[in-house]
Amino acid sequence: MSRRQYPFHLIEPKWQQAWDEQQTFRAFNPGDSVPGHHPFGQRHQLAGKTPTAAELPAKYYILDMFPYPSGAGLHVGHPEGYTATDILARYRRAAGYNVLHPMGWDSFGLPAEQYAVKTGQHPRITTEQNIANFTRQIKSLGFSYDWSREVATTDPDYFRWTQWIFLQIYNAWFNPETSKAESINTLQYPADCDTEEKKRAYRDSKRLAYVSEAPVNWCPELGTVLANEEVIDGKSEVGGFPVLRKPMRQWMLRITSYAEKLLADLDTIDWSDSLKEMQRNWIGRSEGAEVDFQVAGSSEKIRVFTTRPDTLFGATYMVLSPEHKLLKVITTEEQREAVGDYQAFAATKSDLERTELAKEKTGVWTGAYAINPVNGEKIPIWIADYVLASYGTGAIMAVPAHDTRDFEFAQKFNLPVVQVVQPNDPKTGWQGFTDDGVSVNSGFINGLPTPEAKRKITAWLEERGVGKKTINYKLRDWLFSRQRYWGEPFPIVWKNGQHAALPESALPVLPPTLEDYKPTPDGQPPLARATDWVNLPDGSKRETNTMPQWAGSCWYYLRYLDAKNGSGFVGSEAESYWMGSSSSSTITSQPTTKSTPGVDLYVGGTEHAVLHLLYARFWHKVLFDLGHVSTPEPFFKLVNQGLILGEDGQKMSKSRGNVVNPDDVLKEFGADAFRLYEMFMGPLQDTKPWNTRGVEGVYRFLGRVWRLFVDEKSETEFEQAETVAADAQSQRELLDLIKVDARIQHSAATPAQLKTLHTCIKKVTEDLEAMRFNTAISAMMVFVNEAMTWEAKPLAALKTFLQLLAPFAPHVAEELWDRLHSAFPIPRAALVYAPWPKFDPALLVESEIEIPVQVNGKLRDVIKVAADADTAAIEAAAKASEKVKAFLDGKAIKKVVVVPRKMVNIVAG
RNA sequence: GCCGGUGUGGCGAAAUGGCAGACGCACAGGACUUAAAAUCCUGGGACCAUAAAAAGUCGUGUGGGUUCAAGUCCCACCACCGGCACCA
Incomplete structure (x- = not known):
């Protein structure tokens, strides 16, 4: 190991301890009393006062995606986003905001449960150990979190409110008239609901949380069902195990009611285009028409969904999904066996097989015909698994001339292909042409361009009552139950086959203690083992499913606002102050301060693009509709940090052996160098490879900063004394041997020096606003390279530079700041809350x-x-x-x- | 297949349409040192040329275009990364 550039090993713990003891980063809620000694209070003239929301400075809520505390500990990817947000949090504090910057734990999850299955040790123990390790690692990086607001989703004081929010959802329905969630009590019953039983059934069918018996994604290996979003290419997202379709009774959340709002409100938030696009694709809105086809020789009708009603004249056959209800009725005697066989064939296919075999079309004829409503033609009805039961109506009209899948199917089974669209470019062939063109062979819409043809034929269908304009979404309802132990139990009981909510007074519903965390031999969830817990005195039984891991992360950002509140999930005053958009009036002296609605900045990985971020938006919208929060969107601005690759340019993984452990880097170079390197590597959003030599580069830079300020002779004396010091405490006392460089003087800076400084202020400030951390650091390097040549070093200029450096390398900045204040008779001010320097354009001319x-x-x-x-x-x-x-x-x-x-x-x- | 993103020295990267390669890494030479480490100084896209230089030519994935001027704007294409994928 090379020579230590500066005594970071003594400085860093020293300042971390000081920040902890003085609660330097505590954020104050309206109504909190600000201690007289707290630097935030001194900065804003609030010391010893109990400010209201109006008296507090403008808020800035800067949030990291909280981690799952795994046994493996932190890797260098975690602190990338955390460092970026920490720098901005520190910058905003200096700029005069009341900054909320919290951290917590998404601590329910499979690994702790799997360990419990193996060893019998309660998952809570594993979880607590992992949280302790994560806390140690995160604290060693000097992040400015307000730890008094720490939350863990596994804490009963936390998940009682997760359960409470579930009850709000359970007791709500989506009113299409108002386009809002409302209390289930506002539900109007149709006339035929004339008994209590019918009313209950109707009510239960409208709730935002409901029970479904539909086929679900069952993963035998994990022993649980999974949401559609958790299944990738027919395999589980966690572990990559096969997933099967299996009908089971499950809790669902009616997220589809919010499809339109989730889509439309993307336009109101500041997220990257690619992320918005991913959510749009996931929601998958498509406009089209539903059309009824009469079954020939039968009173039955088959409804299909199509985005191309203009091609109706080209429908030469029809396809139902293998699960379609009408198959029983319409299949002819001769085809019954073939259809039955095909249904069985499709049912046994796993999702994986369905995906892998997708290239080859399969299907059988039902023997039945349908009548095309526009021209009265008889077309055969087939079944095929390329039509999905779960999308649209589970049935399609096939237009092989202008749909790729229908075309493939028609080729294979020799079905007729009729052109009904003429491409605008005469050189383009019409077979398999799926774009817009002009209608041909289509009766009353001949000659019309596709958009007009769609409109005209849809109107024609509506007039005759055989079709109507419809919007469909790919988004499915959210499968919300898991057959797990280590998750939130549902606050639900069952009696006589009916579910009922537990009263709020019964919360939190704690999971029972178990000897064995495996599912029961007959496939029941682990909670079913606790018969004492399951069976209640009145004969009802508890729900034994638990909530998915996403539940806790759907609202944690709200709990931070008021983490200790015992009477509500968040206090309304705290909620409206931190999430509201109204700027505080007391900040008029700071014209640049402006707040945004919701979380001002949310930073995390892209892996949550459609899961967490969609679910959390959904919950937030329900809470908004029910009047519990004040904004329709939770996260105003969102930035995805890029992946950090191993030194070999490959994704970091244990099996490749290219994982970099932050603990090792910290030991050799210190937290400040680590933070600086994470930001210096390149733009935050980019994927970039780790390079230990690069850490050395910024480490050397910090060494130059140190030598800019300290007397080298005294530094050498310190190093010699330190090597023989008994322990860390006596080493730390030796730090006083290090003196400030004699060339630092309380004197005016030259115009050239001022220009160097103000160029740096300008660049760092602008780059921080735009989150260009890498170029901000290079600007500071330029300053230091220049300042190293100064014969006389003006105190004020160096002090200002430390303020610029402080958000990036807070420990060394604090130490040097402290030394300047000891060496010179200047009033002592806390670095964290010292007003951010302003650059003077006149000096740059x-x-x-x-x-x-x-x-x-x-x-x-x-x-x-x-x-x-x-x-x-x-x-x-x-x-x-x-x-x-x-x-x-x-x-x-x-x-x-x-x-x-x-x-x-x-x-x- | 569809959607989104990225292509710049040996490497990480920087550049409101206006001096391409700031800053850093690695490298080379020098100073200090008995020596090394550390530190400090100097150099550096490629080609051509030369004792050394100067000058010159080329250069931001490829091919076109717009412009006095293009890494940046437009068109076509190639490669890589991420997401979605029988969604009618």
Whole structure:
């Protein structure tokens, strides 16, 4: 190991301890009393007071996606986002905001449960150990979290409110009239609901949380069902195990009611286009029409969904999904066996097989015919598994000429192909043409371009009552129950086959203690083992499913606002202060401070693009509709940090052996160097490989910063004394041996020095606003490289530089800040809350500037002119250049382009 | 297949349409040192040329285009990464 650049090993624990003891990063809620000694209070003249929301400065809520505390501990990917948010949190504090920057634990989850199954040890123990390790690691990085707001989803004081929110959802329905969730009590019953039993059934069919018997994604290996979003290519997202379709009784949340709002409100939030696009694709809105086809020789009708009603004249057959209800009725005697066999074949296919075999179309004829409503033609009805039961109506009209899948199917089974759309480009063939064109062979819509043809034929269908305009979504309801132990139990009991909510007074519903955490031999969830717990005195039984891991993460950002509240999931005053959009009036002295509704900045990985982020938005909207929160969206601005790859450029993984452990990096280079490197690697959003040599680079930079401030001779004395010191405590006391460099003086800076400093202030400030951390750091490197050459180092300039450095490398900045205040008779102020420096544009003005001169677009010389030189003067100076003259020799000047302060281009020929 | 993103030195990267490669890594030479480490200084896209230089030519994935001027804007294509994928 090379020589230590500066005593970070003593400085970092020292300041972490000081921040902890002084609760430096505590965020104050309206109604909290601000201790007299707290630097936040001193900065904002609130010391010893109990400010209201209006008296507090503008809020800034900056949030990290809380981690699952795994046994493996932190890897270098976690702190990337955390460092970015920490830098911004510190910057915003300095800028005068009341900053909320919390951390917590998404601590329910499978690994702790699997360990419990193996060892019999309660998952809570594993979870607590892992949280302790994560806490240690995160704290060692010097992040400015307000730990007094720490939450863990596994804490009963937390999940009682997760259960409470579930009850709000359970006791609500989506009123299509108002487009809002409302209390189930506002539900109007149809006339035929004339008994209590019928009313109950109707009510239960409308709740936002309901029970379904539908086929679900069953993963035998994990012993649980999974949500559609948790199944990737027919395999479980966790572990990659096969997933089967299996009918089971499950809790569902009616997220589909919110499809339109979830889609539309994406336009109101500041997320990356790619992320919004992923959510849009997942919601999958498509406009089209439902059309009824009469079954020939039967009173039955088959309803299909199509996005291309204009191709109705080209429908040459029809396809039902193998699960379609009408198959029983319409299948002819001769085809019954073939259809039955095919249904069995499709049912046994796992999702994986369905996906893998997707290339080859399969299906059988039902023997039945349908009548095409536009031309009365008889077309055969088939079944095939390329039609999904769960989308649209589970049935389609097949237009092989203009749909790729129908075309493949028609080819295989020799079904007729009829052209009904003519491509606009005559060179394009019509077979398999799926884009817009002009209708042909289509009766009354002939000659119409596709959009108009759609409108006209839809109107025609509506007039005759055989079809109507419809919107469909790919989004499915959220499968919300899991057959797990380590999750929130449902606050639900069953009696006589009916479910009922437990009263709020029964919360939290704690999971029972078990000897064995496996599912029961007959396939019941683990909770079913606890018969004492399951069976209640009145004969009812508890629900034995638990909630999925996503439940706790759907609202944790709200709990942070008021983490200790015992009477509600969040207090309304705290909620409206931190989530509301109204700017505080007391911040008028800071014109740049402006707050946004909801979480001001949310940073996390892309892996949550459609799971967590969609679920949390859904819950938030329900809570908004029910009046519990004040904004329709939870996360105003969201940024995804990029992946950090191993040194080999591959994804970090244990099996590749390229995982970098932050603990090792910290030990050798310290937290400040680690933080700085994570940000210096490149833009936050980019994927980038780790390089330990790069850490050394920023570490050397911090060493130069240190040497800019301290006397080298005293540093050497310290190092010699330190090597023989008995323990860390006596080593730390030796730090006082290090003296401030004698060249630092309480004197005025030269114009050149001020320019260097203010260039740096400007660049760092602008880059922080735009989250360009890498270039901000390079600006500070430029400053230090320059300042190292100064013979006299003005105190004020160096102090200001430390403020710029502080968000990035807070420990070394605090230490040097502290030393300057000890060495000079200047009033002591807390670095964390010291007002952010402002740059003075007047100091950046140049009297003379260099301007490049091009001839025919090629650089030929650089000339010096007065900064305010006008076009004519610059042109004259350019033409006077000897080098330029050489290139103009013998040529006529055709044109001269002069951009004042920028460049000159002489066009000659 | 569809959607989104990214392609710049040996490497990580930087550049409101206006001097491509800031800053850092690695590398080379020098200073300090008995020596090394650390530190400090200097150099550096490629090609051509040269004793050394100067000058010159080329250069931001490929091919076109717009412009006095293109890494940046437009069109077509290629490669890689991420997401979705029989969604009618």
